[in-house]
Structure formats: C-alpha cells, structure tokens
Amino acid sequence: MFKNSVDKENIAVMYLRLSKEDGEKVESNSISNQREIINSYVKRNQITMVKEYVDDGYSGANFDRPNFKEMISDAYDKKFDTIIVKDLSRFGRDYIEAGKYIQRIFPENGIRFISVNDNYDSKSADMNDTHLILPIKNFINDSYCRDISNKVKSSQKIKREKGDYISAFAPYGYKKSEENKNKLVIDEQAAPNIKNIFDMKLLGYSSKAIADELNRLGVLTPRKYKESQGFKCNGFQNIKGGNWSAKAVNRIIENEVYIGNTLQGKSITLNYKNKKQIGKDKEEWIRVEDTHESIVSNEIFAIANTMLKRDLNNSRGKDKIDIFTGMLFCKECGSSLIRRTVKYREREEVFYICSKYNKEKSCSRHSIKEETLIKAMSKIIKSYIEFNEKLYSKVQLIDINRNLKDNQIPILKREKAMTEELLSSLYLDLKEDVINKEEYQLFRKNYMEKLTKIDESIQYRLKRQEDTKYKIDENKSWIIDINKYKNLSEIDRLSVVMLIDKIFIAEDKTIDVRFNHTEELSLIEEMANTDKTRVKNNIAEKKSTPTNRKLKTIHAIMNKNLVNAESEVCYG
Secondary structure, three states, X not given: OOOOOOOOOOEEEEEEEEOHHHHHHOXXXXXXXXXXXXXXXXXXXXXXXXXXXXXXXXXXOOOOOHHHHHHHHHHHOOOOOEEXXXXXXXXXXXXXXXXXXXXXXXXXXXXXXXXXXXXXXXXOOOHHXXXXXXXXXXXXXXHHHHHHHHHHHHHHHHHHHHOOOOOOOOOOOEEEOOOOOOOEEEOOOOHHHHHHHHHHHHOOOOHHHHHHHHHHHOOOXXXXXXXXXXXXXXXXXXXXXXXXXXXXXXXHHHOHHHHOOEEEOOEEEOOOOOOOEEEOOHHHOEEEOOOOOOOOOHHHHHHHHHHHHOOOOOOOOHHHOOOOOOOEEEOOOOOEEEEEEEEOOOOEEEEEEEHHHHHHOOOOOOOEEHHHHHHHHHHHHHHHHHHHHHHHHHHOOOOHHHHOOOOHHHHHHHHHHHHHHHHHHHHHHHHOOXXXXXXXXXXXXXXXXXXXXXXXXXXXXXXXXXXXXXXXHHHHHHHHHHHHHOOOOOOOHHHHHHHEEEEEEOOOOOEEEEEOOHHHHHHHHHHHHOOHHXXXXXXXXXXXXOOOOOOHHHHHHHXXXXXXXXXXXXXX
C-alpha cells in the first residue's frame, strides 16, 4: 500500500524482473540482489520508497507483464513520481518499447526514471544521455534477448532430436523421471485409464461412449488430474465442466507417446518478442522412436486408430457391444454395413445391410443374418489359426538374414568400383591426348551421373532390405501371439479386431476376409516353403508386388472358407 501521508514529491517505487533468459547471470540479477542495490541507492539519495513491483519469471522481450502493467496504471494515477530499476535490462529488452516509455511516456506524465547501474537519472540527464547513449544500451539489451532466444531454440532442437522430452508437462499417463526430467516414466495411477480407453475402442465403443463411461466412473480429466497432483496446468487445454469429451479421447488414441515414441516441435513461436504459436507441417515434426516405456502395444495402437478412422457410432452399453462394429463392408460399393434388428415371424432377428442402399438405394441390400455371419467367421478364423500354427513351426527354421540377401548389391558395388576407376583415368587420357577436352568433359559428366544412379540404387536396396527384415521380425512374433487364439471356443469382439482388418460381404452372401499382416505373413510363408536360392534371387521382385495382390497360401485360406449364407432377406 502507498503511504498517503508522504508528500508525492520524490516518492519512488522499484521495479524488479527476472526470467530464464538471464542465463548465467541469474544470481547477479536475482530479485533479492536487485532489491538490495536499489535500497542502497535510495538510502544514499534520501528517496522515499513506497512500493515494489515484481515480475518473476517474465521475459523482457515484451512488456506484457502483470505487475509492470499495474505500475504504469499507478503512474498514470499519480501515486508516485519516480521509478527505479537496477539496470535497463530489468526494465525491458525491447529497445523500441523501452525508448517509448523512457523518452516520451514518462516525461509527458512527470515520471522520473532511474537506472542505478547505468548511472542514468532522467532528472539530471542531458540530451546526449537520453537520446543517444540510452537507445544504444537498449538496443544492446534487445540484441542480447534475440541472441539468447536463438540459443534456446537451437538447444531445444538438439534435445528433441535426441528424444529428450522438454515440454513443461508430461502427457497424461506419464510423469517425468526423478533422475532425468527429460525422460518419461509410466504414471502407475493414470496409466490404467489409458489402457482402458484403448480397450474400449477395440471393443467397439465410440469416442463419445468412452468419454461418457469415464465421466460415469468419475475418472479425472488430464487437466484435473494434474491439478490434483499440485501442478499449475495453464498448458493443458481447458475442458468445459471438467468432463471428458470425444475430442479428448481421440487425442489420446492418436498420440504416439503411448507406444513409446516422442513427437515434438509441432509448433514454433513467431519471434522472440511475440510468443504466439504457429503450427508446423506434420513432415517437420521431430519424431523419435522408443524413447520411453510404452503403455499399449503397437498392434493395439494401430487397430484402435483404424477403428477411430472408421467413425464408429456405437454408444450402447458394454454388454451390448456389436462384435462386427466397424469391420463389415459391402463387396461391391465399399460402404460399411449397418446393423438392423427386425421382427421375422414373431421373433427378432439381427441382419447387416449395405449403408449406401439404406441411405440412397444406389446399391443392393447385401443382407446377411448375424447368426449366419458368426458361424461363418468362426470357421474362417479357425482355419486361419491352423494355418498360422503350421507356419510357426516352419518360421523357426528361417534364416532371415540369408534369405533377404540381395545379390544385386555386390554387383552394383563392383560396377561402382569400375566406374570410379574409369573416372580417375580420364585425366591421364586427356594429358596423353587420347581424348580431347570436349570428350573429357562429356565422359566425366556421364561417369558422374552413372555413379549417382548406382549409389541411389544401392541405398534403395539396402533400405528395402532393412525394412523387410524389420517387418518379418515383427510378424514372427505376431505369428507366435496368434497361438493364444487357437483354443477359442467362440469368436468375440477382441479376437475379431486383433486378427482381421476388414470383412467384405458380397450380394451372393460370399464372405471375403482381409486379415491383418497378410503381406508380411505371405512373405514368411514363401520363404518357408520355397527353395532358398530362388527366394534370394526373387525377394526384391516379390516385395515390389502391389499390396492388394493376395499371395498363394493366404488366398487359398480365404477361398477355402468362402461361405454361402442362407438367402435371408432383411426387411426395414
């Protein structure tokens, strides 16, 4: 509070500021240090100090600071006549704005301005001090702020590329490690909620239904949870009413952080003076894999996001989840099939029909009874599991490194060496007049272009070889995981989504199933059953086959189990 009994002549306030941009000078610029220097000055000069304004943790790059604004408002109200700062950098580092206050606003309002360490006092300063020396000092402070900003950005970029997590708050389900603040560790209290969200998505719940269930259970939103842990959560998006929403659920399902990956650098500030965030293109994001322990598997993450893209609308209770939600499609038009319950001869029966037909009658019904579909899919899945059991026994004998060896790579390397030798001999041919200057230039250009193409071909083949090995390694473990379904007595929602990508229903009731991992499993099967020498020679060609081509064994499984359903007609 101001001391009203004191005459306003020579009544002063002090302004103190500190931010992270002060770097190594934090100690010398500390709030207590600034206060001590100013108090010593006012004591020597018999100035009455009535109040201090402190902005701790605010950048000097702009003047959008709460206590600075309050001080200026009080200055306009004539509550004091003098402002004292330790130095000009504490007042602000924007030389244009600082100059506006010191050279125009303060003089116009009769405010005396003192910067102790700069030996500046507007009451005694001459024209040279105010209009020459002071602007130069402010400009230097501005440049320092810009330099610090660039150094911080560069340092952050390096940390992001290393996979260090540098955001202020850990994502929901994680917390920052006590040993390393740039490392994420699983929050055992919140992680079960993340698993539950993914599980419900796989079971066929819409994102809204998941949000409703979380609200019913009283699960705190990410923001409310962080606040309950004692964090100030200005960085979290405020959810109206503190309730879960479909949007909040979607953000979690789409976030790769839950499979152990870190995605950062999604936005950038306009400049060091304007902190407004601008979104960057997805290609510019910094993505680092396996930076921390995952909460859900890659498989579950991929399937959950597939279900999310299919825009599921099932909001019913858990005990009424439809096994085939988001899985059924019309063979002819590609539209999804929708579930209809109808009365048929005084009993209720469930059918699936083409959504395009239901909406605009531009396709045919493609109706199939749910009971018939379940029986057919049980047979198909049983055959698929039997196939994978047999494949598993063969997989153990596969030498992936040997089978994936590309014989073209050594040939290309030899060709590269020969071309480099020819290139190096060109100059000698020119010196000995075997070729003229024009021929030299032409040959050199051709050889350089050839070397570039050879290098590109080698790198392409090596990358393809590496990618293929990764896919096969991943799917060898997938084949093993499939075995857990071999004793399945009846199909359920989880077994369907884990094993199958899409189910197509034709008008003649034919069922065509697209399993997960079909391409990679087919490649493994080819390796296991084909002469290895032939595989070595043809592996590159097989991997270049379009993904929609069904390889022999997988195709046979699907054909063998095509089911002609009863000619039921769905009414309504």
